[in-house]
Amino acid sequence: MSFADLGLSDELLRAVNESGYTEPTPIQASAIPSVLMMRDLIGIAQTGTGKTASFVLPMIDILAQGRSRARMPRSLILEPTRELAAQVAENFEKYGKYSGLSMALLIGGVSMGDQMAALEKGVDVLIATPGRLMDLFGRGKILLTGCSLLVIDEADRMLDMGFIPDIEEICTKLPKARQTLLFSATMPPPIKKLADKFLDNPKMIEVSRPASSNLSIAQYLVPLKSDAKRSTLTALLQQEEVRTAIIFCNRKTTVRELNKSLRRSGLASSEIHGDMDQSARLAELDRFKRGEVNILVASDVAARGLDIKGVSHVVNFDAPWHPDDYVHRIGRTGRAGATGVAYTFVTPEDAENVANIEKLQGQKIERLSAPATAAVETPAAREPAADSPRRERSPRRGAKPRTNAPSFEPEIAEVLPEPILDDPLPAEIVRPVREERRPRDEARPQETGRSREEGRSRDEGRSRRGDRPARHERQADDQPDDGWNGPFPAFLEVTLNR
């Protein structure tokens, strides 16, 4: 299968070729012919599947016929964020360079002057976030009656951001006779309703797995007690060869506090989050890019779109709420052929988020507590440099940690479910925390305990530690209950040894 088989025009194929792409991704292969046949389409696909090109490419060919009129765009692409909208616009520029289509990018945060001028001249493609589009529409700068092709991208994210009423309103302003494409990573009921209302006999395409969850990124989960996050991070930053790192937190307050704390420890870090205005964000980003600081503590503003290249480490200080964000966060590293490492700290509170991430990825992320693997394959498990004074003080691999150190609690291990794909456990074991809160379990505490132990043994049996005794059996031979089953990655040894 090649792009030439999909029915695209020669000049478009030339532009695709020059971008270095030869083979369409699965979603492109199935979406492009249908879109060219002017069918409505629902694409269930995550980012990283080549989703954008699957609508940009056929759109360019469809729009190649005909010309735009003043204030009457011929097509509209709705995006939830400014960054995504800008990214789609880049795609149009790249692939449409031989097609001579005109385009306007309507997003907030920039002046409206240029946007209004472009609209006045007439554009073939309008790429917009809902807010600015509605604003300009309200000012009478846009007529949507000539807009016969609509793309609603990342519909589930639009839902999260409260854009659905806006989308509905925009849909009613478009002509009834039009082609509509809707893309979404998931299909919650409100999105299904939206699709039923505004799409006509759509073709459904589902691409479950992202093209790859980036093979150039080594991913690890680090199960931790909640209060061990900071000390573990500090140890990680000291022990690993961290050239540049982005530390993602879920909350702006965490971003601020963590950055302060890192700076107090003498690290060159800075922060970026949504409470900072656009210029402050850019300034901090610039300091990071120039190498003035090598650690950037960030909220999810920096997860998407932002062009930060050559980052050696991504650390999810908190596991992201949205599994989709995980892909974006770790995608800040391992770019352009470089390899990167992504650590995700997992406390009991994060466990459910992690379960969703693995479900979305359709693959397991290695837990650092798994012995053999962590010691041999983990970059984190490299021996400290020979001249490092820490080497002598560090316990040998597998040695018992001190009791006063932050350590891995047995309960926590059980909250971390095994990957969904891999012979799933019964629901009450997969999500013990949630089950525990239910009154019927309080009434029967022993049974909860027992099913957990069962979960544990199955767990042990399934992984590569088949010949090792299960942890609760090992306890008998006088080992301290550290919760770890084996050797520690170097950066964790330091934490435990404090």
Next chain:
DNA sequence: AAAAAAT
């Protein structure tokens, strides 16, 4: 629950 999205 959090961040972002129009000013």
